[in-house]
Amino acid sequence: MSTGLAGARFQHGDTEHHGEHDRKPNEFSCGNEKRRVSSPREHNFLSVQLGLDGPPVIGNTIQPFTIETRDGHPFSWLPKRTTVICFCASWCDTWKDQLPRVGEVRKEMAGLPVDFLTVSVDGRWSERGRQAAVGTSLSDPGNRWCSSIGIDRIPYTLLLNSKGVIAWASSGVIRSQDLSQAVRACLGGDTDSGTVYLTFDDFPALKGNEKLLDVLRAEKVPATIFCICSRLDQYADVIERAVREGNELEIHAWVHEEPSTDIARCREALKGYGGDGSLFRPHGSEFVLDAETMKRLDLPVDDPYDFQRPGTDELLRRICGQARPGSVIQLHAGSEETIDALPEIIAKLRQRGLRFGLLETPKPGLHG
Numbered sequence: 001m002s003t004g005l006a007g008a009r010f011q012h013g014d015t016e017h018h019g020e021h022d023r024k025p026n027e028f029s030c031g032n033e034k035r036r037v038s039s040p041r042e043h044n045f046l047s048v049q050l051g052l053d054g055p056p057v058i059g060n061t062i063q064p065f066t067i068e069t070r071d072g073h074p075f076s077w078l079p080k081r082t083t084v085i086c087f088c089a090s091w092c093d094t095w096k097d098q099l100p101r102v103g104e105v106r107k108e109m110a111g112l113p114v115d116f117l118t119v120s121v122d123g124r125w126s127e128r129g130r131q132a133a134v135g136t137s138l139s140d141p142g143n144r145w146c147s148s149i150g151i152d153r154i155p156y157t158l159l160l161n162s163k164g165v166i167a168w169a170s171s172g173v174i175r176s177q178d179l180s181q182a183v184r185a186c187l188g189g190d191t192d193s194g195t196v197y198l199t200f201d202d203f204p205a206l207k208g209n210e211k212l213l214d215v216l217r218a219e220k221v222p223a224t225i226f227c228i229c230s231r232l233d234q235y236a237d238v239i240e241r242a243v244r245e246g247n248e249l250e251i252h253a254w255v256h257e258e259p260s261t262d263i264a265r266c267r268e269a270l271k272g273y274g275g276d277g278s279l280f281r282p283h284g285s286e287f288v289l290d291a292e293t294m295k296r297l298d299l300p301v302d303d304p305y306d307f308q309r310p311g312t313d314e315l316l317r318r319i320c321g322q323a324r325p326g327s328v329i330q331l332h333a334g335s336e337e338t339i340d341a342l343p344e345i346i347a348k349l350r351q352r353g354l355r356f357g358l359l360e361t362p363k364p365g366l367h368g
Contacts, residue, residue: 057321070137079164087156098155099132101176194325195357198223204235205334221356226252229266249275312341
């Protein structure tokens with residue numbers, strides 16, 4: 001794999017940066033700010049090359065490493081205990097929100113076999129940063145170790161199990177309850193059992209519908225499909241097949257990019273094909289609404305931005321890095337990259353013990 005991360009996403013919080021030449025070597029993103037970290041001539045550590053195209057994600061393994069403490073002493077880590085690693089930088093103010101939240105989890109886990117490490121990606125520590133650091137404070141002047149494992153955005157948080165395998169990863173400022181839940185699951189040895197939900201917008205698409213349904217049928221995975229309802233009659237055979245094979249039809253729009261959607265008209269059209277129409281995801285949105293009440297449902301949506309055509313490898317990294325039990329994975333019909341990557345996405349998530357379901361009551365005949 002390339003280590004240049006061409007076309008990758010570099011983000012802090014909800015801000016993202018795309019493009020083939022956005023990042024130079026040793027460059028980090030924090031919001032709209034980018035910072036180049038220069039490498040010193042001497043730095044004592046064991047280089048770790050994972051061959052990752054982007055930051056490490058769930059299922060990757062972090063090898064033993066040695067870097068410096070903030071006071072310049074060598075620190076060696078071996079896979080032995082559950083470990084939380086938080087990557088920050090003094091020049092990016094997100095640590096002011098991030099570290100107190102990690103600190104809350106550390107207090108909650110007092111007495112349990114969990115270690116906490118805070119890594120400064122440029123080796124610099126402000127006085128306030130020293131006071132806020134959680135657990136052992138480490139420095140990586142020149143970003144040599146962080147770069148070798150693919151860290152290109154801050155803050156970034158990893159949870160490693162006792163074998164050094166990443167059980168949880170998060171880009172941006174964490175929610176303490178998410179990290180707490182992940183740590184407890186990791187200690188219990190059950191990091192990923194649960195259900196995820198594949199969803200597709202813009203169906204039926206102008207191309208690729210049969211191929212998408214072929215993959216879902218071959219993998220025995222049902223999908224919740226948000227439809228462009230004015231196209232149903234034009235693609236009647238595809239719509240009937242989608243329902244027959246256990247997928248759920250919901251509302252996306254009557255026509256794409258319309259200013260408002262006639263929900264009643266869409267529901268009536270879907271019912272003619274056995275569709276449900278109880279859920280509505282407006283175009284340009286990741287939120288799922290109750291079509292009756294128009295209230296937003298409290299669903300964790302993972303949006304890998306597949307409509308931007310990031311490439312199959314990057315798409316796989318984004319989805320597998322975000323997905324966790326309960327995730328609603330938002331994809332788009334008609335994207336050849338998405339369809340090509342789908343079998344491997346399904347295989348990777350199944351390897352983690354995840355199952356696939358419908359947002360509505362699953363229909364018989366398909367099992368994740």
